[in-house]
Amino acid sequence: xxxxxEKKKMTxxxxxxxxxxxxxxxxxxxxxxxxxxxxxxxxxxxxxxxLKKNEGPIKSPGIMRKMLNRMNRGGTKRxxxxxxxxxxxxxxxxxxxxxxxxxxxxxxxxxxxxxxxVKFIVCTxxxxxxxxxxxxxxxFRTELIDGYAGAATYLGAATDAEVNLFI
Amino acid sequence: xxxxxEKKKMTxxxxxxxxxxxxxxxxxxxxxxxxxxxxxxxxxxxxxxxLKKNEGPIKSPGIMRKMLNRMNRGGTKRxxxxxxxxxxxxxxxxxxxxxxxxxxxxxxxxxxxxxxxVKFIVCTxxxxxxxxxxxxxxxFRTELIDGYAGAATYLGAATDAEVNLFI
Amino acid sequence: xxxxxEKKKMTxxxxxxxxxxxxxxxxxxxxxxxxxxxxxxxxxxxxxxxLKKNEGPIKSPGIMRKMLNRMNRGGTKRxxxxxxxxxxxxxxxxxxxxxxxxxxxxxxxxxxxxxxxVKFIVCTxxxxxxxxxxxxxxxFRTELIDGYAGAATYLGAATDAEVNLFI
Numbered sequence: 001x002x003x004x005x006e007k008k009k010m011t012x013x014x015x016x017x018x019x020x021x022x023x024x025x026x027x028x029x030x031x032x033x034x035x036x037x038x039x040x041x042x043x044x045x046x047x048x049x050x051l052k053k054n055e056g057p058i059k060s061p062g063i064m065r066k067m068l069n070r071m072n073r074g075g076t077k078r079x080x081x082x083x084x085x086x087x088x089x090x091x092x093x094x095x096x097x098x099x100x101x102x103x104x105x106x107x108x109x110x111x112x113x114x115x116x117x118v119k120f121i122v123c124t125x126x127x128x129x130x131x132x133x134x135x136x137x138x139x140f141r142t143e144l145i146d147g148y149a150g151a152a153t154y155l156g157a158a159t160d161a162e163v164n165l166f167i
Numbered sequence: 168x169x170x171x172x173e174k175k176k177m178t179x180x181x182x183x184x185x186x187x188x189x190x191x192x193x194x195x196x197x198x199x200x201x202x203x204x205x206x207x208x209x210x211x212x213x214x215x216x217x218l219k220k221n222e223g224p225i226k227s228p229g230i231m232r233k234m235l236n237r238m239n240r241g242g243t244k245r246x247x248x249x250x251x252x253x254x255x256x257x258x259x260x261x262x263x264x265x266x267x268x269x270x271x272x273x274x275x276x277x278x279x280x281x282x283x284x285v286k287f288i289v290c291t292x293x294x295x296x297x298x299x300x301x302x303x304x305x306x307f308r309t310e311l312i313d314g315y316a317g318a319a320t321y322l323g324a325a326t327d328a329e330v331n332l333f334i
Numbered sequence: 335x336x337x338x339x340e341k342k343k344m345t346x347x348x349x350x351x352x353x354x355x356x357x358x359x360x361x362x363x364x365x366x367x368x369x370x371x372x373x374x375x376x377x378x379x380x381x382x383x384x385l386k387k388n389e390g391p392i393k394s395p396g397i398m399r400k401m402l403n404r405m406n407r408g409g410t411k412r413x414x415x416x417x418x419x420x421x422x423x424x425x426x427x428x429x430x431x432x433x434x435x436x437x438x439x440x441x442x443x444x445x446x447x448x449x450x451x452v453k454f455i456v457c458t459x460x461x462x463x464x465x466x467x468x469x470x471x472x473x474f475r476t477e478l479i480d481g482y483a484g485a486a487t488y489l490g491a492a493t494d495a496e497v498n499l500f501i
Contacts, residue, residue, distance in 0.1 A: 008493045013332075015191060020379055024349060024500075027459065031485035037493075045187055046250065062267075064260050071251055083380065084405060093398050094463070100396075101462040125194065128268040129261070151198035159175045159204075159329040162493040165347070165500040166191075166332040180499070182358060212354055213417065229434075231427050238418055292361065295435040296428070318365035326342045326371075326496040333358075333499040 009038045009161035011154065016167060017046030017072075019079035019091060019106065023098075025167045026109035032163075033116030040161075041113075042154045044123035048132065049074025050110075051122065051140050058132075058139040065131030069139070072130075076106050110144065119146045121153065176205045176328035178321065183334060184213030184239075186246035186258060186273065190265075192334045193276035199330075200283030207328075208280075209321045211290035215299065216241025217277075218289065218307050225299075225306040232298030236306070239297075243273050277311065286313045288320065343372045343495035345488065350501060351380030351406075353413035353425060353440065357432075359501045360443035366497075367450030374495075375447075376488045378457035382466065383408025384444075385456065385474050392466075392473040399465030403473070406464075410440050444478065453480045455487065 010032045014025050029039045043051055052058070052074035060069045084090035098105060104112065114120075122145055124134055132139050134148045147153075158164045177199045181192050196206045210218055219225070219241035227236045251257035265272060271279065281287075289312055291301055299306050301315045314320075325331045344366045348359050363373045377385055386392070386408035394403045418424035432439060438446065448454075456479055458468055466473050468482045481487075492498045 010489070010492075013191075015188070015334075021349070024347075024379060027485050028489070032489050035486060035489060037489070045191060064264060068251075068260065068264070071257075084402075090405075093402065097398060097402070097463050097465070101459075103459060103463055125268075125270060129264050129270055131264070151194050152202060155177070155195070155199050155202060155204070155330070158177075163489070163498050164330050164332065165498065166334050167349075167500050180358075182355070182501075212358060231431060235418075235427065235431070238424075292435075292437060296431050296437055298431070318361050319369060322344070322362070322366050322369060322371070322497070325344075331497050331499065333501050 007036060007038050008163075009157070010040075010163040011158045011161045011165070012039070012041045013154065013166045014041055014043045014047035014050060015045050016082070017049035017074060017079060018082040019094070020081050021167050022047075022050050022079060022106055023109070026106060026113055028165070029118045030109055030112045030116060033113060033118050039113075039116075039118040040121060040157045041118060042121050042123060044126045046072070048122065048126055048130065049079060050076060050106075051120065051144060053139060053141055054078070060131035060139075061133075062131065068130060069132075076110070079106070114144060120144050121146060122148045124148050124150050174203060174205050175330075176207075176324070177330040178207045178209065178325045178328045178332070180321065180333045181208055181210045181214035181217060182212050183249070184216035184241060184246060185249040186261070187248050188334050189214075189217050189243075189246060189273055190276070193273065193280055195332070196285050197276055197279045197283060200280060200285050206280075206283075206285040207288060207324045208285060209288050209290060209316075211293045213239070215289065215293055215297065216246060217243065217273075218287065218311060220306060220308055221245070227298035227306075228300075229298065235297060236299075243277070246273070281311060287311050288313060289315045291315050291317050341370060341372050342497075343491070344374075344497040345492045345495050345499070346373070346375045347488065347500045348375055348377045348381035348384060349379050350416070351383035351408060351413060352416040353428070354415050355501050356381075356384050356413060356440055357443070360440065360447055362499070363452045364443055364446045364450060367447060367452050373447070373450075373452040374455060374491045375452060376455050376457060376483075378460045380406070382456065382460055382464065383413060384410060384440075385454065385478060387473065387475055388412070394465035394473075395467075396465065402464060403466075410444070413440070448478060454478055455480060456482045458482050458484050
């Protein structure tokens, strides 16, 4: 048997598609990763928007899913603050203040997270509901995604982790 | 002493009365229940709306509580999405998409949770504030509720659980 | 070695600057404190507003941070409900209902938390972004604050705690 202490683990459910909550999620994930923790992020509901491509339309079956995916287009460049979005002015201001303070932007935090081995899991139930086909996930930046799974996979990871957050 | 491994446990604080967050709570709770985990849900603040009856007025003492319970009527049929509610159109669309994808609706998930032994606890402090009398809880679907308790009861369960979420 | 059982621990990330979520955070923190648990609260993003002074302007460097800190002024007296704020009427009503039900107001809960030894830690990253200088934190009620730290400090506490919540 291996006597080394087990790595500490964290899971984060990224439910919200808002910029400020996505930033909080990835600041925690990258910090944990750089401390040697094992981190798994589960993207669900509006949180799927964080992993959508910024370019092109999203093909989705049926008129309702087309409408939903037009309104709820997603992509890191389109995320809003949860308050003070102000038609984009507030969100742009926060991005500028982050740059001034040398805080990495969301895109950079996401790349850092991947480099640190943070796992990105996409919720299959949310995909089904929103017409984002798991078999043909043209809407997502698939190079970022480590897998597609449901709540049981999340719970398996969470029961084994020291820190579990719903953001 | 019993040598069987103890059951894994989860607690969820259902703070928000929004449909999407209620769905996330119950998808997690029913999945955990079907995996043999012990699940306790604490309904507090706006989360009380999930357990209110859909029918009839809510009797509440005093003019302010009457106003609050009229605005904040609650009941599963009245819950909104946290975004894209759009006067009800967005919320109706999500319910339709769930049905198309064979995802159980909130009502069904709640029944499944009860069948799986998930415990529903109502926060007494929130009840007091909102004029939902604990001794005469005519506003609630009492057949769903396993008990009324405060934060100390929650903390007792949470310190003993592997997974604790605030939703 | 000391044979007494270790104290149970809780951490709370106070992300939201909304009155109802702040109340939930402090009701949990004071209850845990009175049960003998060790509680650490991390104030980040909009949650910094809970610790801002109610009086005077907030000096901040640069026009954008001045604007942000004017819009996002903070202080316990200015926190809104997450719903039914209604230009202040809803928020005032909830405060009145709390008083009627003998639920302590936010200010009182914060004082109780300090008396019970709950630790208040301010997120340095958020401070940097919002122009709330860590070295000269004139915006904050510094007598309440136990320290300024980043995500690594939070994760150190969280991996050691039984209950971790993001509110």
